Amino acid sequence: MSTSRRSAEEPLVLRGSLIVLRRRCGKPGCHCATGDPHETPALSYSVEGRTRMLTLGGVELSEVQAAIARYEAARGELERQARASIEALRARRAETKAGRRR
Numbered sequence: 208m209s210t211s212r213r214s215a216e217e218p219l220v221l222r223g224s225l226i227v228l229r230r231r232c233g234k235p236g237c238h239c240a241t242g243d244p245h246e247t248p249a250l251s252y253s254v255e256g257r258t259r260m261l262t263l264g265g266v267e268l269s270e271v272q273a274a275i276a277r278y279e280a281a282r283g284e285l286e287r288q289a290r291a292s293i294e295a296l297r298a299r300r301a302e303t304k305a306g307r308r309r
């Protein structure tokens with residue numbers, strides 16, 4: 208059993224965006240020489256400010272989309288908590304100041 212495989216109870220969480228890479232392979236006889244280029248789905252993400260790409264051949268794209276949405280939702284919730292915490296801290300500070308004045 209592979210340990211790198213995530214269990215079904217632990218869903219994927221992905222930061223990045225789903226894109227489609229289009230390229231011509233260069234083979235003269237290929238349909239892409241005159242017609243549509245080859246399309247490969249990929250996950251575009253950044254690591255330490257650099258954009259990286261992971262091609263997703265054979266990967267369930269709906270699962271990747273759900274994983275991206277999961278990350279965005281979690282990030283949104285974290286952002287909401289952070290803003291609420293700033294307000295709570297601000298309120299506490301204002302209270303302390305008011306108390307000191309008396």
Ligand SMILES: [Zn+2]
Pocket residue numbers: 231232233234237238239240245
């Ligand atoms: Zn081709």
